[in-house]
Amino acid sequence: MRSVFALAGAAVLAASVPALAADFMGPESCKACHPEAYAAWKSSKHARAFESLSQREKGDARCTTCHAPNLDQQVTSVSCETCHGGGQYYSPDYVMRDPELARLVGLNDPSEKECRTCHDASSPSLQPFDFVEKLKLIDHWTAERQRRQGKVDPKALPEKKSARREEAPTRPVRAGSAEGRYRHRLDRVIALMAAPVAPKQARP
Numbered sequence: 001m002r003s004v005f006a007l008a009g010a011a012v013l014a015a016s017v018p019a020l021a022a023d024f025m026g027p028e029s030c031k032a033c034h035p036e037a038y039a040a041w042k043s044s045k046h047a048r049a050f051e052s053l054s055q056r057e058k059g060d061a062r063c064t065t066c067h068a069p070n071l072d073q074q075v076t077s078v079s080c081e082t083c084h085g086g087g088q089y090y091s092p093d094y095v096m097r098d099p100e101l102a103r104l105v106g107l108n109d110p111s112e113k114e115c116r117t118c119h120d121a122s123s124p125s126l127q128p129f130d131f132v133e134k135l136k137l138i139d140h141w142t143a144e145r146q147r148r149q150g151k152v153d154p155k156a157l158p159e160k161k162s163a164r165r166e167e168a169p170t171r172p173v174r175a176g177s178a179e180g181r182y183r184h185r186l187d188r189v190i191a192l193m194a195a196p197v198a199p200k201q202a203r204p
């Protein structure tokens with residue numbers, strides 16, 4: 001039962017996260033830990049979407065909504081965090097290694113619907129947007145997964161994404177460290193949300 005409440009709490013937290021402003025770190029911040037993904041993205045059209053615009057168009061919101069939607073975060077083009085969500089809270093190593101915690105604090109799984117917010121009838125392509133085909137063209141994960149082979153590939157494990165937080169592999173966390181404080185706060189928030197609401201007592 002507790003886990004059901006915890007998950008409900010998680011949904012509330014996750015829903016509130018995108019509302020936080022100024023949480024983009026920029027693509028260079030992902031590069032050290034995701035060199036293959038970075039290299040593939042860097043050579044893609046997404047990384048150059050802003051450069052496709054003329055000087056005048058770079059200041060035109062009618063173009064930047066798709067070619068550079070995160071200028072307010074000082075990030076140009078269609079970048080890692082345009083699709084994966086602002087990384088301020090999920091990019092620390094210990095968060096990244098905990099798939100559920102990472103998603104709680106803003107990591108987004110990009111969907112076909114999100115691609116279509118830009119790849120729609122008003123963008124210049126002559127072909128209708130074919131998600132499966134287009135996904136292959138932006139592949140920046142195969143090389144990354146190959147590197148990890150030899151270690152356990154988390155994608156190969158069943159029910160990875162629904163794994164409950166309680167079941168995430170635990171390792172000792174130094175009390176008083178940033179990670180320890182962070183986990184402690186998060187656990188308290190989740191516990192608060194998980195606490196059953198006391199039924200209203202009729203006054204005598």
Ligand code: HEC
Pocket residue numbers: 025026027029030031032033034080081084086087091092093096097099148154
């Ligand atoms: C300090 C290192 C580090 C940084 C910085 C970092 N990551 Fe990660 N990331 C990881 C690790 C470690 C994993 C887990 C890989 C594994 O399961 O072995 C991961 C996993 C991921 C995943 C897959 C998550 C899943 O559960 O499917 C995505 C997507 C991701 N990172 C995106 C990003 C983006 C975007 C940035 C930049 C904003 C970023 N990461 C910054 C270390 C990092």
Ligand code: HEC
Pocket residue numbers: 045046048049050052065066067069078082083110111112114115116117118119125131134135137138
């Ligand atoms: C924020 C807007 C935006 C989002 C979201 C977005 N794209 Fe794009 N995409 C663009 C723009 C703009 C270009 C053209 C860049 C250029 O050449 O200037 C592009 C180009 C591409 C291209 C290369 C051109 C082509 O059609 O072959 C592919 C492939 C692609 N996107 C796939 C995807 C996929 C798959 C997703 C979802 C996972 C996605 N895009 C999400 C804006 C977006």
Ligand code: HEC
Pocket residue numbers: 045052053054057060062063064065066067117118119120122123124125126
């Ligand atoms: C609704 C989202 C959207 C808007 C708004 C938008 N674009 Fe694009 N643009 C795209 C996508 C998606 C592509 C890639 C299409 C493809 O190749 O399949 C693209 C491609 C381009 C390309 C071709 C780049 C190349 O590599 O050949 C240019 C140039 C371009 N757009 C300029 C503009 C200009 C100028 C504006 C503003 C007047 C604008 N776009 C507004 C989504 C958009």
Ligand code: HEC
Pocket residue numbers: 027030031034037038039041042046078079080081082083084110111138140141144145155
């Ligand atoms: C246009 C949207 C888009 C952009 C831009 C983008 N990604 Fe992704 N990324 C995706 C999608 C979609 C997937 C999931 C693909 C799948 O699992 O089939 C993914 C998967 C990943 C993974 C998961 C690999 C694994 O082990 O499962 C990592 C890590 C990642 N992206 C990092 C990055 C980094 C770093 C950048 C920037 C350098 C970036 N992404 C830019 C859409 C995007």
